[in-house]
Amino acid sequence: MNGLDSAIRDAGAAAYAAYGSSADAGVRYLTRFRTTDPVVYVKKQGERGILVIPQMEHERAVRESSAAVVTRADAGYLEYIKAGEPRWRATAHMIADLAAGPVLVPATFPLALARELESFHPVVLDAAGTVEGMRAVKTQDEIEQIRSVQRATEAAMERGIALIRASRSKGGILHLDDRPLTAEAVRAEMHTFLLARGCRGIDTIVSCGPDTALPHNLGTGPLLENEPIVIDIFPQDELSGYHADMTRTVVKGEPSPAIREMYEAVRDAKALGASEVRAGAVGADLHYAVVEFFRDRGYESNTQGFVHSLGHGVGLEVHEEPSLGPRGGALVAGNVITIEPGLYYPGTGGIRLEDMGAVTETGFDRFTQYTEELII
Amino acid sequence: MNGLDSAIRDAGAAAYAAYGSSADAGVRYLTRFRTTDPVVYVKKQGERGILVIPQMEHERAVRESSAAVVTRADAGYLEYIKAGEPRWRATAHMIADLAAGPVLVPATFPLALARELESFHPVVLDAAGTVEGMRAVKTQDEIEQIRSVQRATEAAMERGIALIRASRSKGGILHLDDRPLTAEAVRAEMHTFLLARGCRGIDTIVSCGPDTALPHNLGTGPLLENEPIVIDIFPQDELSGYHADMTRTVVKGEPSPAIREMYEAVRDAKALGASEVRAGAVGADLHYAVVEFFRDRGYESNTQGFVHSLGHGVGLEVHEEPSLGPRGGALVAGNVITIEPGLYYPGTGGIRLEDMGAVTETGFDRFTQYTEELII
Structure with a gap:
């Protein structure tokens, strides 16, 4: 079992989620995808991590990323946007669907996203810095x-x-x-x-x-x-x-x-x-x-x-x-x-x-x- | 009154706080300071914003930054660290002292910092994206x-x-x-x-x-x-x-x-x-x-x-x-x-x-x- 799986289990969570561009070293480490615009990463315990990207990045993401690649459209994001949800809300909604339970997140997880996500599932802070520890x-x-x-x-x-x-x-x-x-x-x-x-x-x-x-x-x-x-x-x-x-x-x-x-x-x-x-x-x-x-x-x-x-x-x-x-x-x-x-x-x-x-x-x-x- | 002052007032907050390296465009905009390591910015309503940096960066920060510059030592951070507070806690403690009341923060404010800060003062999310709006x-x-x-x-x-x-x-x-x-x-x-x-x-x-x-x-x-x-x-x-x-x-x-x-x-x-x-x-x-x-x-x-x-x-x-x-x-x-x-x-x-x-x-x-x- 890898370090992230143990952390998810120990936190009583269903999945780990991260959000950011590849200027965020954690996101870059988990996805191995280079991007100036923020992307979403969700990994359920025992499963391969998922990188969610815009349609436009699909081919490059499949070629470059170590994660499984899903477009925002396929992950439901665009439907939530069409239904009138603001950006952070729609992103949280999509993460909630992918995680299907409590979500473990890194210390630098955006507060706006955490507050929206909390209306779907508990959001557990990874105080131990699991990914920083793995990166080290x-x-x-x-x-x-x-x-x-x-x-x-x-x-x-x-x-x-x-x-x-x-x-x-x-x-x-x-x-x-x-x-x-x-x-x-x-x-x-x-x-x-x-x-x-x-x-x-x-x-x-x-x-x-x-x-x-x-x-x-x-x-x-x-x-x-x-x-x-x-x-x-x-x-x-x-x-x-x-x-x-x-x-x-x-x-x-x-x-x-x-x-x-x-x-x-x-x-x-x-x-x-x-x-x-x-x-x-x-x-x-x-x-x-x-x-x-x-x-x-x-x-x-x-x-x-x-x-x-x-x-x-x-x-x-x-x-x-x-x-x-x-x-x-x-x-x-x-x-x-x-x-x-x-x-x-x-x-x-x-x-x-x-x-x-x-x-x-x-x-x-x-x-x-x-x-x-x-x-x- | 500038846009940030209005936003602080409208939110019923005492101050605005941001955290990040200059890869965070909001932090760079507010501080005009280049740094690969994260810094803290706190602005009380009607006052000049404060950039908190390590002692080592003091002279460069004074020369480069548009904000008032205070070292972490002078802002009390090192005392909190010496007293055994973990890094996020000590940072939140220092921000709480500087803000002296409810704190308005940007959407990407780190969740770990927000949760610690909440034990001192209410943390209000700037849903309107005030700084993004100013930057635009x-x-x-x-x-x-x-x-x-x-x-x-x-x-x-x-x-x-x-x-x-x-x-x-x-x-x-x-x-x-x-x-x-x-x-x-x-x-x-x-x-x-x-x-x-x-x-x-x-x-x-x-x-x-x-x-x-x-x-x-x-x-x-x-x-x-x-x-x-x-x-x-x-x-x-x-x-x-x-x-x-x-x-x-x-x-x-x-x-x-x-x-x-x-x-x-x-x-x-x-x-x-x-x-x-x-x-x-x-x-x-x-x-x-x-x-x-x-x-x-x-x-x-x-x-x-x-x-x-x-x-x-x-x-x-x-x-x-x-x-x-x-x-x-x-x-x-x-x-x-x-x-x-x-x-x-x-x-x-x-x-x-x-x-x-x-x-x-x-x-x-x-x-x-x-x-x-x-x-x-």
């Missing part, structure tokens, strides 16, 4: 998909870093072909490269100097000599929907002694974190082990220092279960996670290094092969 | 943003069509530089061009021959001589989040008489639809006028023929209010809409032409300037 444990196929995105990502990282490596400083500003080399140019080089590999780079961070002290600063303008440049790239494969995620920090020229020391601490923290990964290890313990490690090296973590979590799951969402943060639980084999310690000090700058890999029974199957060198 | 009427600034995406989109269309124009047929298959010219190559050319303009092409349709009979077929493989090629492109500006949307159908070589006639009917249907656009015109009436027009030309609309709506609103979502379909209501000045009639016949092929523009008091301010020529 990757199959071998999913791991291969993610590895493949990671390979494209590392090649893109190399393209970006190659521009920085080839640049020359003029008055402290990096130049390439006699023009200032900007964060935008490095980002565009990587995104264009990724596009040709079928991957979409989104909000890739290329930040430099003072900007690096803010971990989520996208970065803008000319890159500087002797200053840390943080490149954090987390593209999504357009077809499969899976992400990779990696970060490197480099300096063209001479980093300050403070940056050098921070880099060494972060590199060692990453090695420490990775060395403790295995099935059964607790995410919060790993996080606090790194907090502790940084403290021993003289870096306290509060509003400065190590200000984020040690890592997170990666899959159809770039941030998903499990957490390697203060509230992280036990890891299981098949989790795909990042290990990404960082240190951030306004006035000095920031350093982050991030690898990704799979949790195994005995350790960390690191996907990331890309070199670690501060000075390029 | 664009400001002059928004119209300029969308025009700018449309300009990039037309330039991308020209790049794609230029490849087809420059190709030569060998045995019925279009070739460029002695290699078959594929749907993928045309798509990649357009996407790469768009990327350099800061826009992201998503699922651009480049379909040919039999594939064109399915309006949402993405298209794959070599393009064919004498067959319709449908190019439907709806990119999003990465920074502003606004979309454009346009479609052209071309043939390299000699189209069949049936395709020629369909093209003329679709072109005339588009002109008819556009000519009837103005504030006060009813979306459903426009749709059915085109259905009627096609019928007069001998094209019945059922599972073949004109199988989709005449058009839709475009903005932060590529499909949004208002609808120019069977259930479309009255248009208002400031709506940005598409007019996109199409005809689809398995065995013959499909034709679609799509323009975009703004509804004015007196007509249709068409943004699309791109030429209409079937044979290239």
Whole structure:
């Protein structure tokens, strides 16, 4: 019995229902159908899940989806609309027909749909996050998909870093072909490269100097000599929907002694974190082990220092279960996670290094092969 | 008083609350903040809306967001977490504190959050879709943003069509530089061009021959001589989040008489639809006028023929209010809409032409300037 069947049974429900576009990772996971317009998914216990789509999407849905495909017309939706029911009501009516009993729904199920559905059957909230839990444990196929995105990502990282490596400083500003080399140019080089590999780079961070002290600063303008440049790239494969995620920090020229020391601490923290990964290890313990490690090296973590979590799951969402943060639980084999310690000090700058890999029974199957060198 | 204030008052609520990442167009509209992780927005009646973000996002949020920015720590969230409340509970608790009374929420508000929030204050569903309604009427600034995406989109269309124009047929298959010219190559050319303009092409349709009979077929493989090629492109500006949307159908070589006639009917249907656009015109009436027009030309609309709506609103979502379909209501000045009639016949092929523009008091301010020529 799969996880969703157990959850339906344990909830005393007849079926599980989800609603959303494929921007909703749960819907994408359950249907394997790409759509910008929302669709309905209903799975009765012990039966194959049903994807309900407009007539226009029928052929593509049959070809792409892992679910059984039914048109809205065949599911009765259009009749309810013709009878004058508003959209949410008609959708709920259709789900009620398909479920034929109490309905288990995910936490993000739309309130409007839940309230209409409640007039037909009880609506039970899946507080345990069953589908998030299923998504967090990757199959071998999913791991291969993610590895493949990671390979494209590392090649893109190399393209970006190659521009920085080839640049020359003029008055402290990096130049390439006699023009200032900007964060935008490095980002565009990587995104264009990724596009040709079928991957979409989104909000890739290329930040430099003072900007690096803010971990989520996208970065803008000319890159500087002797200053840390943080490149954090987390593209999504357009077809499969899976992400990779990696970060490197480099300096063209001479980093300050403070940056050098921070880099060494972060590199060692990453090695420490990775060395403790295995099935059964607790995410919060790993996080606090790194907090502790940084403290021993003289870096306290509060509003400065190590200000984020040690890592997170990666899959159809770039941030998903499990957490390697203060509230992280036990890891299981098949989790795909990042290990990404960082240190951030306004006035000095920031350093982050991030690898990704799979949790195994005995350790960390690191996907990331890309070199670690501060000075390029 | 703005629309949201009226809605809060009319609902007898104290505040409006929304939850989501910027993939949720309502959240993006209200906050103007880009984020892949969900954020909370709360607006009390008559007051400025508040965006609640993690500490790490504080500086960027202050710089980018149109809302007042408060960290989760300052909003009390972290205290509730420390006190052992689960994530949804702590989020609801924080929203309840900020709202200090009944809370109006959008239809897609997460059920888990609504159920927790209900233990503090009544949760009132905004059945009228107030924010969707606000989003449907664009400001002059928004119209300029969308025009700018449309300009990039037309330039991308020209790049794609230029490849087809420059190709030569060998045995019925279009070739460029002695290699078959594929749907993928045309798509990649357009996407790469768009990327350099800061826009992201998503699922651009480049379909040919039999594939064109399915309006949402993405298209794959070599393009064919004498067959319709449908190019439907709806990119999003990465920074502003606004979309454009346009479609052209071309043939390299000699189209069949049936395709020629369909093209003329679709072109005339588009002109008819556009000519009837103005504030006060009813979306459903426009749709059915085109259905009627096609019928007069001998094209019945059922599972073949004109199988989709005449058009839709475009903005932060590529499909949004208002609808120019069977259930479309009255248009208002400031709506940005598409007019996109199409005809689809398995065995013959499909034709679609799509323009975009703004509804004015007196007509249709068409943004699309791109030429209409079937044979290239």
